[in-house]
Amino acid sequence: MDYKALATELFEYIVKSRKPALEERGHFSRGEMGILICLNFNKDGVTSGHLSEYLSVSTGRVATALKSLEKKGLVVRRTDVNDKRKVIVFITDSGKQFMIDRHNEGIAWTENILRKLDEQDAKELIRLIKLIVSRS
Numbered sequence: 001m002d003y004k005a006l007a008t009e010l011f012e013y014i015v016k017s018r019k020p021a022l023e024e025r026g027h028f029s030r031g032e033m034g035i036l037i038c039l040n041f042n043k044d045g046v047t048s049g050h051l052s053e054y055l056s057v058s059t060g061r062v063a064t065a066l067k068s069l070e071k072k073g074l075v076v077r078r079t080d081v082n083d084k085r086k087v088i089v090f091i092t093d094s095g096k097q098f099m100i101d102r103h104n105e106g107i108a109w110t111e112n113i114l115r116k117l118d119e120q121d122a123k124e125l126i127r128l129i130k131l132i133v134s135r136s
Contacts, residue, residue, distance in 0.1 A: 010110050
């Protein structure tokens, strides 16, 4: 049984669901991990309005979180070349590495949980979680 492959499948499925699944912890404020997750899946960058809709938070909350993430060197804001009124947010290389590290930590955590189950139960857990998330 390849528990790591199952853990990867489960973790990535949860992360890709509409709302961010990672717990925000440490020196990250509410919304910062959600922003990084969104940017990590949108390589061409997104507007702060998109982030606000994605996270279901106010644009003011997004602006505060972006300012903090910029100070940490994890995101950068650039004026849209086609529409100077728009600002597009991008994840930096440091932000990408940060997300890779968090992803690997999440896979390891999920793998440890799955190892507590036998193969059939691990697969059933994943099937049930997918069922629950798809109905949300």
